[in-house]
Amino acid sequence: MHIFYTPLANGAPRVLPPGESRHCVRVLRLVPGDDITLVDGRGGLYHCRVTRADPDACEVTCIEKIEQHGKRDFSIHLAIAPTKNNERLEWCLEKCTEIGIDEITPLLCEHSERKTVHRERLEKIIIAAMKQSCKAYLPTLHPLAAYRDFIRDTPPAPGYIAHCAPGDRRPLHRACTPATAVTLLVGPEGDFSPAEIRLAIDRGFLPVSLGDSRLRAETAGIVACHTVHLVNAIARPDTPSR
Ligand code: SAM
Numbered sequence: 329m330h331i332f333y334t335p336l337a338n339g340a341p342r343v344l345p346p347g348e349s350r351h352c353v354r355v356l357r358l359v360p361g362d363d364i365t366l367v368d369g370r371g372g373l374y375h376c377r378v379t380r381a382d383p384d385a386c387e388v389t390c391i392e393k394i395e396q397h398g399k400r401d402f403s404i405h406l407a408i409a410p411t412k413n414n415e416r417l418e419w420c421l422e423k424c425t426e427i428g429i430d431e432i433t434p435l436l437c438e439h440s441e442r443k444t445v446h447r448e449r450l451e452k453i454i455i456a457a458m459k460q461s462c463k464a465y466l467p468t469l470h471p472l473a474a475y476r477d478f479i480r481d482t483p484p485a486p487g488y489i490a491h492c493a494p495g496d497r498r499p500l501h502r503a504c505t506p507a508t509a510v511t512l513l514v515g516p517e518g519d520f521s522p523a524e525i526r527l528a529i530d531r532g533f534l535p536v537s538l539g540d541s542r543l544r545a546e547t548a549g550i551v552a553c554h555t556v557h558l559v560n561a562i563a564r565p566d567t568p569s570r
Contacts, residue, residue, distance in 0.1 A: 330356055331365045331459040333466075334374075340390035341366050341374055349386035352378070364388065367459065369466030373397035397464035398428075402560050403509045405431035407478055408549045409516035412441040418453050420546035424553045425457035425467055433470040435478060439518030445472050475524055484532030487511035490552055491520045497537040500555045504536075506563035512552045514545055 332348040334341045344352055344366075352358050359381050366374040366388070373394040380387035406429055411417045421432060432454075434445045451469055458466050486508050488500055504510065513520070513528060520528075529535060538551045 329365055329462070330358065331367060331462060333369060333455055333459055334366045335369050335466075340393065341368070341376065342387060342389075344386040344388065346384055350383050352386045353381045353383040358386075363391075365462075367397070367464040369455075369458070369464070371396040371399055371464050373464040394464075398462075399465070400428065400560070401507045402556065403430040404428070404553055404556050405433065405482075405509070405511045406514065406549055406553060407433040407435045407473070407482070407511060408514040409435045409437045409440050409475075409545060410442040410445050410472070411545050412517060414442070414446065414449075416544070416546040417442075417445070418450060420549040421450055421467075421469075422453050422457045423550045425454050425463070426461040427550070427553050427557055428463070429467045429553055430465070431468045431470065433478060434472040435475050435513070435515075436472055437475045437516050437524060438521040440516045441518070442516075443472075447471070475520075476527065479524075479527050479531050479533075482511055484511070484528075487513070487528075487531075487533040488536040488552075489513040489520065489525060489528040489533045490536050490538050490548055491515060491525050492542055493519060493522060493525055495525070495535060497535045500536040500538055500552060501559055503534050504556055504559045506560045510556050512549075512556070514548045514552060517545060 332344055334345060358378050360378050362378045364376050366376055374390050375392040376388040376390050379389050406424060436443060454467055486505055538548055
């Protein structure tokens, strides 16, 4: 199934954006009559058929529209300090998008070794992961935020700060409540500073552990994201998977 991203699809999409048109016609060599799937990044999934294979503006007709495709009753906002190695953060966001995430904020922490992010590149990786995993919702990538500003501006409940410092930390799978809007904080290679941990806890974020292993930041982001999904899956009554 070939999936294309059409952010401007209001109602029944008729023309693919230029980049997607080129991929459809030049790379995949699709022709009129071929079936494709479009997603608009806002929950809309469209089963379509190619009507005019123009590499600059491929025309399609919509056969079926599915609204709120894959909508969940919980959301995840991952605030994570960019790793020194860009590719590790890119890998983390790709995997979290495949698992299912709703918002991402790169965090600038006291121990951050990387103080900039390539937003456009990250955006492309997230879009590709959304398509590859057949999702219709595109995670929101927020601009890089200073940790203190993020903590000040973000409602803490339910929010969890994952850290490796000494102190009480509940396992995330026990602390996390299902069917809520969750904010997860993951620190840099040097971890959060004691002052940053204190600030988050004072604001109402709960300190959590992701297990006994000391995970790399990018691994921690994925584990935290998947743990929230698992908590919600266990809480959900058994429904046969389609
Ligand atoms: N420098 C820290 C140390 O030596 O213990 C490790 C920091 S770790 C590489 C980067 C981030 O991953 C941490 O700030 C935390 O958010 C998260 N993390 C890694 N392992 C974790 C665990 N077992 N429990 C909670 N958070 C963890």
